Each structure stands twice: as C-alpha cells, then as structure tokens.
Amino acid sequence: MGILGKLSFKDQTFRLREDAILDATTRILADKGFDLMTMDDVAGEVGISKPILYKHFKSKDDLVGAAMIRLIDGAIDFLEHLPQQETAMGRLRALLAWALRVRLDGGLPFLPSTSPHVREMLTHNLSYVTRVFKLNGILKGLVGEAKKNGDLDAALPDDVILFSYYSRTCDPAVEYLRLYAKLDDERIVAHMLDVCFHGIAARA
Template sequence: MRFHERQRLAREQEIVSVARQLLASKGYHDTSMEQVAETVGISKATLYQHFPSKDDLVGRLIVEHLDRLLALLDSPADGAAPVERLAAALGLMVTVHTRGIGPELDTNAGAIRALVLDRPACRERYERVVTRLAALVAEGQAAGAIHPGLAAPVVVQAMFALSCAAGVVRGQRGDALDSATAGESVVRLFLDGVRRLPQPPSTFLRAERGSREGEAGATIAKTAGLS
C-alpha cells in the first residue's frame, strides 16, 4: 500500500517539475495540459486524476514559489537591514522566477492574477508576501536607508516586475551573458539605480558603495543570495 503512495507522490513531483519547466518557457496560455501530459509520458486523463484542473496544477507551482519567498521573509533578521532583506528577496525572485508566472502576476489583469486572487491558498500567501515586502520598505524608510519619496506599493511591484528582466535577457542571448551576471545587474539596479554620481565624494562612501565595481558586484551577489 505504501509503495503505491510513494509512487504516486513521485509521479506528482514529476508532473509538477515538467509543468514548471513548460510554464517557464512558454507561459500560462501557451502551455496546454496535453503538452504537460505528453512530456511526462502519461495521458491527459491520468494527468487530470492528479490535478483536477489546470489551475490546480498552476496553483501548486505558485504556492511553492510563494512559500519559498515567505520562508526567506519570515526567517530571523539576524541583524540584516531592511534593504538587505529586500535585496535577498529579489535575488530569490530572480533566480527561481518562472517566466510564465511572474509577468502575469505583475499585470493586474491576466489569468494568473485571477487565479491567485481566486484561490485562498494562493491569495493568502501572495498577500502575506506583499505585506511583508511593503513593511520592509516602510522600515527602511523610517530608518533613512530608503528614499522616503518612493511609494512602498510601487517598490513591491517593481520587485515583481524586475524579477522577470534577467530571465528575458538569458532567453535572448546565448551564453554571452550568463544568468548570474544578469541577476546581479538586476539586484544592483534595484539597490542603486542606474545613475552613478560623477566622483565618489568621500572615502566612507567609496567603501560603502564600492569603488571597484567588481567588488561591489560580488558583495551584491552575496547579499542577494545569487550563486
């Protein structure tokens, strides 16, 4: 009896894995249950016995993604500043981001967003993530570490949006720009923007922002949890 249980779980994992890959490369609408079943090597009917609907399957992926984010956000701060925690969250979003999910979660239209808001399991987690991120922004602003003029909800949405950017570039180019570099650029852009002041005005700043860009990149990558 327990053997079948395990086999069932294994197959379900296989399905989820395939679905994640397909969804990431083709998006929600262009990924059909037929393709998922075909890739796994089972029939559509069997697939529907594991997941009673497409949205159940996609919902599972979203829950997994959000749970990973929540685990990071709910972990003890360990003295990390709000800005660093935001960077770490963005780093995770960039690396595990599935292209099919992210963009449509950003859009306030789109099937994915409707799905998330519809399913309590997804909605609750999503709202917790958003709330948690917004709180970190507010915290950072109170501490003077984040521009007070930035609207917190916009910052949060910007993170979701930016989490896609690296993936696109990886898709466009061959290996000219590896994903680690792309992810690093995204996180740095989030932290420091594109603008760079003409000359580092003090040694303190030089140390803080990194005068040699290579070092700064490594630091940021470490902060964001990129490989």
C-alpha cells in the same frame, strides 16, 4: 526527519509525482505560456498518462494555480530561513536575487502579468490570494524597516517601492542580457540588483 519521511510509501510516491508534475508545468509555462500549454503537454513531459495527471489536478487552472502557490511558498520559505541577523535591506536584496535565479533557471513564469485569464483565475483561488497577502505583508514590513534604517528613500510611498521591486522580477532585461550581452547568470543577478537598489545614475 523530513516531511516525506513521515509519509507512507504510497503517499511519498504521490508527493514526488506531484512535484514532478509542477516542475514540468513550470517549464512548459515558461516556454509556451498558459494559452498554448495543454494537459497532454504536462503528462508527456512527466511521462505519465492523462488519467494519472487528473488524479492530482482536475483542470489546467488547478494545475497552474498549484504551480503559482508553490512559487509563493518558496519565496516565503526562503525569507523565513535567512539568518535572523540579516537586515531588512539585506532580506529584500536576497529575495530578489533568489527570484532572479529561479527565473533564469526557467522556474518563474510571470503569468499574472501576461495573461488576463490567469489573473482572473488566481483572484478566485483563496489559497493563492492568502499567500500573496502574506508575502506582500512581509515585504511591506521590510520596506518600512529599511526606510527607518535609511536604506530606502523615505519620501517614496511604500507601494511605489514594492511595485518597482516586483517589476524587477519580470523585467525583460534579464533575457536581453543573457541573449545579447552574453552575460552569465550571476553577473545578470548582480547587475539587476544594482539597478533596482541604486539606479543607473552615476554615484557620488
């Protein structure tokens, strides 16, 4: 039985509405950004009143923080449900592919990289920071393991690899490939994975 099945009908309704609110928030953030998004936008997108919205989230900062926490939780959950026999390199590739697909579906707003206010707000959100440290720790472990296996360049510092990896999730090439090269989403994901892990130089 899933989590919803253990809740009362009232609690199930509350949880489902909250998910709908976070879905709408993510879509609006991807389209308009933090500064232009309003609570009215979110309430209108979900089809609820602002007082009901404020029962779930008391401010725009709380709402955006919850959306970003859900995103990090999704990444951690994805990693935890990969087959145990998957290699470290396979896990890194799979997570990047997941993140790119979420982004192409409009579900991955890169607010910390585009909004100083959001960066500041998130650094004071303990739940968000805790999850970011957890995800970063998992990925750092995978990078170390992939180095030992000879799948990543052992001469590169871990942070260089990690931040290069993170940057691929917000690389504007994704939008350019969709808009100008007219590539479908799966080809975009495949090419971005190749560029991330193999570069653009000719292979021997």
